[in-house]
Amino acid sequence: MSACVIIPRLTSYVITWRLHFVNSQRQFAGGKKEAMDDLVKVHGGGGYDSDFSDEDGQGESSQRGLKRKHEEEILQKPFQKGRHSKVAHRSLHSNEVDREEARNRRAHLISMNAFERHKKFVGDYILYYGGQMVDFKRSAAKDKTDLDVLRENHRFLWRDEDEEDMTWEKELAKKYYDKLFKEYCIADLSRYKENKFGFRWRTENEVVSGKGQFQCGNKRCEKEEGLKSWEVNFAYVEHGEKRNALVKLRLCPECSFKLNYHHKRKEVKAKPKTKMLLDENQEPAKAKTKKKKRSSSHSKKHKHKKHRDRSTSSSSSEELQNSDRDSDAGDEPEDQSEGDHWRGPAPAVEEKSREEEFDEYFEDMFL
Numbered sequence: 001m002s003a004c005v006i007i008p009r010l011t012s013y014v015i016t017w018r019l020h021f022v023n024s025q026r027q028f029a030g031g032k033k034e035a036m037d038d039l040v041k042v043h044g045g046g047g048y049d050s051d052f053s054d055e056d057g058q059g060e061s062s063q064r065g066l067k068r069k070h071e072e073e074i075l076q077k078p079f080q081k082g083r084h085s086k087v088a089h090r091s092l093h094s095n096e097v098d099r100e101e102a103r104n105r106r107a108h109l110i111s112m113n114a115f116e117r118h119k120k121f122v123g124d125y126i127l128y129y130g131g132q133m134v135d136f137k138r139s140a141a142k143d144k145t146d147l148d149v150l151r152e153n154h155r156f157l158w159r160d161e162d163e164e165d166m167t168w169e170k171e172l173a174k175k176y177y178d179k180l181f182k183e184y185c186i187a188d189l190s191r192y193k194e195n196k197f198g199f200r201w202r203t204e205n206e207v208v209s210g211k212g213q214f215q216c217g218n219k220r221c222e223k224e225e226g227l228k229s230w231e232v233n234f235a236y237v238e239h240g241e242k243r244n245a246l247v248k249l250r251l252c253p254e255c256s257f258k259l260n261y262h263h264k265r266k267e268v269k270a271k272p273k274t275k276m277l278l279d280e281n282q283e284p285a286k287a288k289t290k291k292k293k294r295s296s297s298h299s300k301k302h303k304h305k306k307h308r309d310r311s312t313s314s315s316s317s318e319e320l321q322n323s324d325r326d327s328d329a330g331d332e333p334e335d336q337s338e339g340d341h342w343r344g345p346a347p348a349v350e351e352k353s354r355e356e357e358f359d360e361y362f363e364d365m366f367l
């Protein structure tokens with residue numbers, strides 16, 4: 001027999017043998033399954049089940065395994081990774097990197113103040129969109145400090161009309177005005193030949209140092225000798241309105257000459273205390289003195305006539321005594337007679353309080 005005839009016979013034989021083996025295996029498996037079903041029916045379906053048995057290669061098929069798997073799915077957290085980690089995708093990696101970079105950028109911005117944050121944003125804008133830094137600079141033409149606000153709203157004298165419509169600028173100027181001391185002024189006499197003077201009130205430091213009262217009131221002079229007090233009618237223009245104020249200042253002789261260069265100002269002088277007391281008591285005592293003058297003069301004339309008639313031959317010593325008595329009577333005050341000294345108790349001397357003593361002490365200082 002040739003080789004070409006033997007090969008087809010062998011292949012057919014192998015195929016038939018395989019088919020016979022497969023059929024026998026199927027019959028054995030079916031018989032085994034029927035035997036197992038019979039055992040389940042006999043024993044009531046219990047006692048021979050196993051948790052590790054596999055059915056058709058689909059993993060755990062028992063109720064306990066399914067229950068455990070269901071509980072694990074419920075208890076698994078959303079950010080928790082699975083037991084069997086896999087290689088992450090590129091998109092997941094890029095998302096995590098972006099989140100970390102955004103977190104760092106946010107922390108960096110929070111650590112900066114508002115101005116530094118503004119500068120960074122402006123720099124980023126110029127970097128990405130182009131432009132110049134000069135275009136972003138703020139104009140300082142309208143900036144104002146507290147000193148500028150005071151210069152715009154300051155007033156030499158505040159009236160009730162000025163306090164009607166108060167803004168925060170006016171309130172600031174009024175608060176500064178209340179802190180000034182307004183007994184004496186500080187003068188600027190640099191333009192005295194033009195008959196132009198500048199006056200302002202004193203600050204606390206100037207009052208403590210004695211500037212304007214115990215030193216010359218000219219802001220460029222510090223002399224302390226020969227000071228004179230002057231009263232000046234200060235005419236000025238303020239916020240487009242003409243105003244007048246009567247102010248006092250103390251100046252040395254040289255500065256006084258500058259003040260009175262064009263015309264003489266009024267000089268304030270201290271009155272003696274005796275004159276001041278007499279001026280105070282003069283008006284209420286005028287009516288009483290007129291009546292007492294008449295009665296005292298009439299009694300004196302009557303006494304002198306009797307004395308001349310009785311003592312025509314008196315000695316020179318008696319005349320001297322009479323003249324002394326007459327002189328003593330003339331030196332006495334007119335409002336009191338000789339007998340008034342012995343009528344009633346002595347006049348009570350009033351004790352002055354501490355404030356009154358201070359007023360008397362300082363009355364010569366504030367002229």
